[in-house]
Amino acid sequence: MPRKKFEPGHDVEHLSILDEKGKLDSRLEPEIDDELLLKMHRTMLFSRRFDEALLKWQRQGRIGTFAPVSGQEAAQVGSAAVLEEEDWMVPAFREFAAAVWRGTPPVGLLLYTAGYNEGGAIPEEQHDLPIAIPVASQLVHAVGIAYGIKYREREQVVLTYFGDGATSEGDFHEAMNMAAVFSTPIVFVCQNNQWAISVPREKQARSRTLAQRALAYGMPGIQVDGNDLLAVYVATQEAVERARAGKGPTLIECVTYRLSVHTTADDPGKYRSEKEVKKWEKRDPIPRFQNYLGNKNLLSKDEIEKLEKEIKEEIQGVWHETEKQMERLGDPMDMFEYVFHEMPPYLEEQRDAYAEFLKERKENHDG
Ligand SMILES: Cc1ncc(C[n+]2csc(CCOP(=O)(O)OP(=O)(O)O)c2C)c(N)n1
Ligand SMILES: [Mg+2]
Structure with a gap:
């Protein structure tokens, strides 16, 4: 036979369990204990409110730039929650919700955005x-x-995050290929938030899904509704189990949306429509999950209100603690540290000149 079809070895599925109207496909509902469901909800809500506070502080000139997480909380918390403590989480730059879940103190995140390397x-x-x-x-x-x-x-697993734009980088393809060839225990979580700064998803790849890119490397790929925490959780659980059992990597495409700015240095009004944003606001992962918890009698409106208050106070506390730490941290000489084990001579020269400059400035100031 001169022509025959190859079977790619895997199918690409789309998974959605809790739709945007909050309707549950009970056949697909995972068994997650109540305590974990409530903890995931709290982390999502905290991340949203922390994001809003960071944006306000940035606009007031108190901190530097950062990449907001708003809209992507389910994609991050629903996947990070599957990991064990000894597993590895490898973020890009927008993963504050995943970082909080993993135990990074919000004070550290705030210090980092304020330019203090200690926070990183x-x-x-x-x-x-x-x-x-x-x-x-x-x-x-x-x-x-x-x-x-x-x-x-070892029995650990690695979970790494990246965006739709990252799938056009050479590093993505090299990583996917090596991961599959050596059957390494890794889960690739692509947060397809529809935009790479001002470049829309359609200009990123001609393929119908980003998940199907997995097939070319010989690994499973699945697309999930990334604003549906349950779907993200289930797909990640399957991928983590496979990785832990020595069956190699998986690519998960979480279809989601960046509800806020790319970073504080960008104005999305210049490249995307208000109508599009409104459409995605209706698919917000947080109220959807709150509906689900409400229907399970796990979370009432009063309890949400109480939690909102508690989180507000917690965030104020984070600011006060960070302010205190900023008083004692932040040596400008630190910018010469942590890159080179042995500093090249030209940098040594710059470091010494800068130290001299700071010394003179201090003497003039004190004098
Ligand atoms: C190698 C490289 N090129 C360009 C940039 C500038 N840059 C920062 S974020 C970004 C877009 C990334 O888009 P995506 O991967 O979809 O992630 P998102 O920002 O949407 O989370 C670009 C081009 C960079 N940081 N690194
Ligand atoms: Mg993107």
């Missing part, structure tokens, strides 16, 4: 990598960790 430090026992700004660069690091886990015959 991950507690030693926490298996997370720091924020990675160069798009898709974290994916190769994540595969390296997964390869190390396999080599040492």
Whole structure:
């Protein structure tokens, strides 16, 4: 036969369990204990309110730029919640909700956005990598960790986050290929939030889904409603189980939306319509999940109100604590640290000149 069809080995599915109107497909409902459901809800709500506070503080000139998470809380919390403590989480730059879930203190996140490098430090026992700004660069690091886990015959899994825009980077393809060829224990979570700054999803790839890119590398790929926490949780659980059982990587495409600005340095009004934003506001992952919890008699309107109040106070506390820490942190000489083990001579020269400059300035000031 001169022509025959190849079977790609995997199918690409779309998974949705709780639709945007809050209707549950009970056949697909996962068994998650109540305490975990409520903890996931609290983390999503905290992340949304923290995001809003950060934006306000940035507009007031108190902190620097950051990449808001609003709209993507279910994609992050629903996936991070599947990990065990000893697993690894490798973020890009928008993963504040996942970081909070993993135990990063919000004070650290706030310090980081205020420009204090101390805030970027991950507690030693926490298996997370720091924020990675160069798009898709974290994916190769994540595969390296997964390869190390396999080599040492450990039972850990790596979960790494990236955006729709990152799938056009060479690093994405290199990471996917190596992960599959060496059957490493890794889950790739693509948060397809429809935009890479001002570049829309359609200009990113011609393929119908981003999930189907997995097929070319010989790994399973699934697309989920990324604003449906239950669907994200189920798909991640399947992928993590597969990885832990030595069956290799998975690509999960979470279809979601960035409800806020790309970063505080951008004006989305210049490239996307109000109508589009309104459409996605109706698909907000948080009220949808609240409906679900309400229908299960786990969370009442009064309890939500109480929680909102508690979170507001907590966030005020985070600000006060951060302000206190800012008084004692932030040596400008730190900018010369942490990149080179042995500093190149030209940087040594700059460091010494800067130290001299600071000394003179202080003497003039004191004098
Ligand atoms: C290698 C590299 N190129 C360009 C940039 C500038 N940049 C920052 S975020 C971004 C878009 C990323 O889009 P996506 O991967 O969809 O993630 P999102 O911001 O939507 O979460 C770009 C181009 C960068 N940080 N790194
Ligand atoms: Mg994007």
